[in-house]
Amino acid sequence: IPSVSSIVPESCLLIVVGLLVGGLIKGVGEKPPILKSDIFFLFLLPPIILDAGYFLPLRPFTENLGTILIFAVVGTLWNAFFLGGLMYAVCQLGGPGLNHIGLLANLLFGSIISAVDPVAVLAVFEEIHINELLHILVFGESLLNDAVTVVLYHLFEEFASFEQVTILDIILGFLSFFVVSLGGVLVGVIYGVIAAFTSRFTSHIRVIEPLFVFLYSYMAYLSAELFHLSGIMALIAAGVVMRPYVEANISHKSHTTIKYFLKMWSSVSETLIFIFLGVSTVAGHHYWNWTFVISTLFFCLIARVLGVLVLTWFINKFRIVKLTPKDQFIIAYGGLRGAIAFSLGYLLDYKHFGMRDMFLTAIITVIFFTVFVQGMTIRPLVDLLAVKKKQETKRSINEEIHTQFLDHLLTGIEDICGHYGHHHWKDKLNRFNKKYVKKCLIAGERSKEPQLIAFYHKMEMKQAIELVESGGIGKIPSAVSTVSIQNINPQTLPLERVLPALSKDKEEEIRKILRTNLQKTRQRLRSYNRHTLVADPYEEAWNQMLLRRQKARQLEQKMNNYLTVPAHKVDSPTMSRARIGSDPLAYEPKEDSENLPIITIDPASPQSPESVDLMSEEPKGCGGLPPSPEEDEEGLVMRVKEPSSPGTDDVFTPGNGDSPSNQRMLRCLSDPGPRPEPEEGEPFIPKGQ
């Protein structure tokens, strides 16, 4: 039996709940609250939009920007005018109840109801997991059409109070569109840059980093709305602009905080919006006019379908990947209306628009129809039409390499044939970004980190965290294979000893554990401060210690005769950055890393009873490992930056007075106590096979 939630999208259920609640309140005799427009626009809408904008997948968005813009601008305009015009005709023909509704009122009505609503689209599309292209098209359209809606709405509202509408007014209205949209974007960009710049200096007060993101974005929204510019576009622009820089600057924990807060707020907002819609339906005054409502509904659908068809035909001339009829159907079908339309309708002034109630009724009907009928049926339709779904694969390092390669290749080709196309400008923007902007907005030496490396680190960190969270060795995300470095790179290295292969997942585990430990160390140092959260680090350290012990034991159990990870895998830029960027006392003297398998983990907290096995294990060339000339295939070197820099993390360092070499507490990841056999001096160095 399929559960209710698999048939009915969440938004529908929420509206039903709202209806019930509203009915209940009315039944009790109280007056149920209505979704007031200012609450909606000021408090409920921004979190959702910020969430969408901050996590907007930028690449597909910019690749399809032209299409999205055409749909958003031209499509909405078409919808508004077509609907408005037709409704005017209906009103004229509709009998006494409708005759008095003028053209302007109808156009206004058309503009309110023609906009595709981002909240509704998000709510429904999230659940159907449609492929990325369609998702970004419909969603992008719903975001960008806000500018059009704002302009049209204000325009018609103004005009309705004029006696005469001249051509000049119309032209000014047209121009105001550009002002509204570009102004909104500009405001957003400015605030985004300020936020990025601020985040550059927050390395000592990590705790309030998320606050800046939220505050600046909200201010962008408010500022834009203040000047009747498009607040949604400002919010999106701010989120998009600040994101790459802020993410490079803030700590990992802040990043998590931002992500979860945004998701939380947007979830709450969305829920509230839909519930309020239900309640308002029950609470509001309604004026039901069959003709008006039914014809509105009908023409809405027709307008949408026609609009999509015509525009797609036009757009396909310029697209490389054409939109198939299936795609077009989904785009048309996904044009859901939602709470924005309702709130805009609610804002209408009774004085000028006596038929406001009728409008509201019609709007609510359309919203209900789109959300319920279209929302519920879109999922089976997607399955029926076998529309491509979103691929769940994570972005692999291969993909990243190829994508970058292709970008450069195409830019190069463009340069060669002297054709200043899309890639050329993108490349110029990137270079400008790298040269000037990043230096300003990103703190420290991270500004020079190339994208590929950053991506690689991110990926590794994610994997490491996943591993720790999954609590052990069991689930490795991708590796079902037992390919190892041995498989790939054996014969070409002449003096190479035949090294036994390390199965990929074991190697992944090692890497991940190391990453976790390393990253955690770094993060701990950056994130905490004497001023904040003093009590926690003890507990944290304790937990981490236990976790590490547990991991190590588990790992060690499964580890037998497996070779190390090649040194460079471990000795990654993370550590070299750690080395370069920070306290020079912090690391061991530069030994020939290739020959000495040294395991150095960050020192145990003094409180830990299990800790402090100050064994200097430096098996110089322990039995199983002849020094190999090829540096990559050599012993495991895990170096950790020693947190001896003063002022941070006094909690952990056993004493600042120690020299680095003393501080280097070498501890097996396994139980304390060296292994008896010299060859297995460290758990990671196996006997030769």
Place this chain on the structure above:
Amino acid sequence: QGSAPATSLLSLAVTSEQIEHLHRRFKQLSQDQLTIRKENFDSIPDLEFNPIRGKIVHAFFDKRNLRQESDGLAEEINFEDFLTIMSYFRPIEMNMDEEQLDRFRKEKLKFLFHMYDSDHDGKITLQEYRNVVEELLSGNPHLEKESARSIADGAMMEAASICVGQMGPDQVYEGITFEDFLKV
């Protein structure tokens, strides 16, 4: 991976107008000679910033791309060859059928493959892949070789795991062949 070239390659239709434009460009590059050599490509200023310019230029002279039967590098190319290379970047036309589309796509991927496979042995070995990554990252002066290598190794392993799946510790994965490349 297949969709990436299809979606992002230049819209260079090989119309007569474009041929004219390319011809003018060719003349500009070759300084009114009949053929271009590698050195002529140095005169393009923007190309300098490109980290993989070596490979791009190389691709123009690669005989495999020029659809000649032989292997190796040509010394110089004439306009016809220039056009041949450029034709790899044609957009997909609406009236192509399935088979043509597939062939077209394969050609483009093959072009890309040749760029990776610098020693023309039909496989992308680890060393070649490392080269690619190093070149990609060559725009950043203070990068260590090791990071490039680790990235390349990781990517290679991923590719191997996708293509071959389970492998015993003794098997050797020579390199990515073209078929595997298609899969990735």
